[in-house]
Amino acid sequence: MANKNRVQVMCDDALYKRLEAEKERTQASSISDVGRELWNFALIIRERASENKSRTVKEMLEEILMKEYQNETTINQIFLQVLEPNNNIDPSKIDIVKSKLKSYKEDAQVRTEKFIEEKE
DSSP states (O other): OOOOOOOOOOOOHHHHHHHHHHHHHHTOSOHHHHHHHHHHHHHHHHHHHHHOOSOOHHHHHHHHHHHHHHHHHHHHHHHHHHHSTTOOOOGGGHHHHHHHHHHHHHHHHHHHHHHHTTOO
């Protein structure tokens, strides 16, 4: 039988108890099996993370949050316009509207950053 590489790792009581609990949960034959499986799992994640250049779930959720803030402001503006149905839109105001929509996006970005930093 070929020699297998061996790794010994010191750990505190809390980690050891967690490993024992994982052994019971997965019905593994030993804590070594649990450790080997967890190391392999963690390494696969790290290797894929360094190879994968796509957006993370966190980045996508931040983008969705920003769009929601932007949509909220836009809907509020539409609601205000609907309250005055006799208001005719002057074509010269289209540039003003575009500018306001841009400011809504900037405001949404600021609000998103505040939310992510837990300041809002």
